[in-house]
Amino acid sequence: MMERDIVVIGSGPAGLCAAIEAAEAGAKVLLVDENAKPGGQLFKQIHKFFGSREHSAGVRGIDIGTLLLQKAEELDIEVWLNTEACGIFDQDKVWVVRDKSTSLTIHAKRIILATGANENVVNFPGWTLPGVMGAGAAQTMINIHRVLPGRKILMIGSGNVGVIVSYQLLQAGAQVKAVVEAAPQLGGYGVHTAKVRRAGVPFYTGHTVLEAHGTDHVESAVIVKLDAAWKPIAGTEFSVDVDTICIAAGLTPAVELAFGAGCRSVNSPVLGGLVPWHDESMRTSIPSIYIAGDVSGVEEASTAMEEGRMAGLSAAHSLGYLEASRYRSRFEAINHNLLALRSGMFGQKRRDAKEAIMAARKG
Amino acid sequence: MQRILDHPILGPLPEEEKVTIYVDGEPVEARKGEMIAAALMATGKPYFRKTVKRHEPRSIFCGIGRCTDCVMTVNGTPNVRTCVTAVEEGMVIETQMGFGDWGGKR
Numbered sequence: 001m002m003e004r005d006i007v008v009i010g011s012g013p014a015g016l017c018a019a020i021e022a023a024e025a026g027a028k029v030l031l032v033d034e035n036a037k038p039g040g041q042l043f044k045q046i047h048k049f050f051g052s053r054e055h056s057a058g059v060r061g062i063d064i065g066t067l068l069l070q071k072a073e074e075l076d077i078e079v080w081l082n083t084e085a086c087g088i089f090d091q092d093k094v095w096v097v098r099d100k101s102t103s104l105t106i107h108a109k110r111i112i113l114a115t116g117a118n119e120n121v122v123n124f125p126g127w128t129l130p131g132v133m134g135a136g137a138a139q140t141m142i143n144i145h146r147v148l149p150g151r152k153i154l155m156i157g158s159g160n161v162g163v164i165v166s167y168q169l170l171q172a173g174a175q176v177k178a179v180v181e182a183a184p185q186l187g188g189y190g191v192h193t194a195k196v197r198r199a200g201v202p203f204y205t206g207h208t209v210l211e212a213h214g215t216d217h218v219e220s221a222v223i224v225k226l227d228a229a230w231k232p233i234a235g236t237e238f239s240v241d242v243d244t245i246c247i248a249a250g251l252t253p254a255v256e257l258a259f260g261a262g263c264r265s266v267n268s269p270v271l272g273g274l275v276p277w278h279d280e281s282m283r284t285s286i287p288s289i290y291i292a293g294d295v296s297g298v299e300e301a302s303t304a305m306e307e308g309r310m311a312g313l314s315a316a317h318s319l320g321y322l323e324a325s326r327y328r329s330r331f332e333a334i335n336h337n338l339l340a341l342r343s344g345m346f347g348q349k350r351r352d353a354k355e356a357i358m359a360a361r362k363g
Numbered sequence: 364m365q366r367i368l369d370h371p372i373l374g375p376l377p378e379e380e381k382v383t384i385y386v387d388g389e390p391v392e393a394r395k396g397e398m399i400a401a402a403l404m405a406t407g408k409p410y411f412r413k414t415v416k417r418h419e420p421r422s423i424f425c426g427i428g429r430c431t432d433c434v435m436t437v438n439g440t441p442n443v444r445t446c447v448t449a450v451e452e453g454m455v456i457e458t459q460m461g462f463g464d465w466g467g468k469r
Contacts, residue, residue, distance in 0.1 A: 034428070036449065041427075046372045060372070118429055130410045130422030137426030140446075145401035146367045146376050149423075172367050216420045217409040 004030040004078075006315050007094050007108035009085045009257065012040020013301045014293025014308035015114030016068040021312030022112075023075040025321040029312075030106065031072070032083040032096055038072075039065045040116060041136065042301060044143040046171075047164055047192070049302055061301060062143075088261035092288045110288055110315040113258050114308060117251035117272060117294035122156055126212030126221075127245075135165040135248035142172040150244030154221050155179040156209055159187035160300075162248030166196045169246075177240050180207045180223055182230060189346070209245065210237060218243055251298045261289060266360045270353035271297030279358055280335065281314035282307055290315050297357065299341075299350055306338045366405050382452040399445035399456060400426070400433050411435050411445060412459035436463045 008019045011033035019031040037043075045061025072079065080098060087095045094106045119134035121127070131150060135157070141149045153174050155166045158181035166176045179196065184206050186193055197203065210224040210232060225236035253272050259265060263276040264285035275297045276284045283290050292311040293304035313334065317327040342351035368376050380395040384402060393402035400423050403411065410420030411433050424432040428447035437443040438455050441463025445456075 035447070119425060128419060128421065130420050133422075133424050133426065137423055137446075140426040141401065141404060141423075142367060143373070145397060145404075146370070146373070147401045147405045148365050148367060149404060151365075171371050173365075217422075 001093075001105060001107045003107040004028055004109070005319055005321075006030070006110045006112060006312075007032065007106055008112045008114060008312075009033075009094070010040065010114035010116055010293070010295075011035075011038035011079065011081075012114060012116055012293060012304065013042050013064070013068070014116075014295075014304040014311075015040070015112070016042075016065075016072060017305045017308030018112045018114055018290075018292050018312035018315075019077050019308075020068065020071050020075060021309040022316040022321075023072075023077050023312075025313065025316035027110075027316040027319060027321050028078075030078045030080065030108075032080045032085055032094075034082070034084040036082055038069060038079060038081065042068075044136075044139045045301060046143050046168060057302075064301075064305075085257060088257055088289070091261065091286050108288075109319055110290065111261075112282075112290045112292060112308075112311045112315055113276075113295055114291070114293045114304075114311075115254040115257055115295045117253050117298050119247070119251055120249040122209070122247050122249045124209050124211055126214070126218070129212050129214050129218050130216065131214065131218030131243055132212055132245045132247070135161050135246040138244070138246045139165045139168060142168060142174075148172055148174055150218075150242070151175060152177050152242045152244065154209065154223075154240055154242040154245045155248060156245065157181065157187070157248035157250075158183075158193065158203060158205070159248060159250065160189055160192060161251075162246075163188040163192040163196050165246060165248060166201060167192065167199070170196070170199050170201075174244075176201045177242050178202050178204055178223065180204045180209060182206070182208045182226060208232070212245055218245055221245055251294060253295045253298060255295060258284065258289070258291060258295065262286060263289060263291075266357045268297055268353050268357050270349055271299070271357070275357060277357060277360055280310075281331070282311035283314060283318075287318075297350075297354060303338060303341050303350075306334055306341065310334045310338070365407075382450055382454075384450050384452075384454040384456055386456045387458055393450040396449055399435070399437065399443075399448050399450055399454070401446075402450050403445065403456075410458070412463075413461070415461040418460075434463075435459045439466060441465060 005027040008031045042065035153176045210222040224232040258276040265274045266277045290311040292307040424430045433445045434442045436457040
């Protein structure tokens with residue numbers, strides 16, 4: 001059986017950083033991804049990132065992705081694309097299918113799962129009509145495939161994904177007719193929200209989409225005001241002329257491989273639901289399996305990168321690749337960055353949620 | 364709908380070789396290497412398939428190969444995820460009805 005020190009599953013920001021960190025420590029790393037291109041969702045992030053300079057603040061996600069790929073190439077990291085990880089057995093065997101044709105099992109002394117997250121949906125009459133899609137799907141269409149999914153957009157959800165994708169749809173030449181938010185206040189960072197507001201897009205807080213109309217495709221949507229108990233108020237409905245409805249209602253960690261392997265779960269509503277229990281080093285309840293990025297709790301690309309570094313570092317250290325002192329100083333540096341990203345008005349809640357996961361019984 | 368020819372951040376759409384695909388019998392020009400769903404969306408195709416029981420139209424939903432809403436019959440094989448399958452010269456793509464027709468391949 002083929003053997004590698006560390007197999008990293010998923011080549012998004014977390015997986016790339018995990019592979020780089022582990023390879024820099026000297027581990028023999030294999031990075032697998034089901035897609036034809038590496039980078040996960042990083043190459044559709046054409047906006048500038050937040051944080052301090054160590055977090056690449058002010059650099060566009062797409063440029064961070066290019067730098068990470070260069071680094072991975074310099075380190076000669078083995079990358080298998082078009083490779084689906086189908087399961088983990090005996091805690092250290094990864095079953096993959098390459099190019100939809102070759103099935104093989106790799107013995108991995110350590111496994112790092114960086115499988116990301118899936119978009120949540122909002123159900124309403126008409127939500128299955130063509131033209132209703134995840135906000136991330138619209139972002140993929142415009143920024144990766146350079147095709148507009150529609151001309152007149154309704155955005156459901158005002159969190160960061162909702163406002164960032166709204167702005168990127170405007171940049172791509174679409175009209176954003178409205179952003180609706182069921183909560184009484186807007187959810188995204190002010191800097192992203194303000195750009196959309198300045199473009200003249202109306203925001204409706206305390207509103208939701210009631211239904212979508214159309215024969216073979218969305219032709220209009222009905223918006224309704226919600227009362228304090230989030231119930232629609234009769235008589236407040238109004239129709240908007242749209243051909244596309246984007247849903248930005250949060251993400252759910254893609255935990256299938258982790259739970260299939262037997263990793264213990266912890267419920268974290270703030271971070272997207274059930275996530276694998278993990279400690280500060282990103283190790284799960286199965287000692288040979290680490291996690292990083294959205295699969296460990298939905299945050300941002302910047303935190304995903306730091307968690308990836310932490311997982312890569314810790315996995316390599318557990319195999320004896322780093323001296324204790326070097327491990328300790330690098331561990332502290334990465335932890336410092338994570339704490340900085342999890343501070344302030346938005347970050348503190350995520351820090352508390354992360355600490356609650358780590359404090360939960362390992363099981 | 365339409366291709367984004369110029370973009371304030373990404374710049375002009377790079378030149379790309381063209382391939383011809385056949386969509387329900389009609390030739391369609393696509394950019395080499397792009398996903399089938401992108402090529403079809405650029406032509407404004409309203410739906411990609413119809414469901415088994417209620418014959419409702421469906422198109423892309425997640426755009427990254429997770430949800431399987433965008434599946435079509437490609438070169439005679441039903442249920443191909445068009446958002447993660449690249450176009451190839453001469454590819455035959457059909458709007459899928461229900462589970463699709465496996466013909467003699469099943």
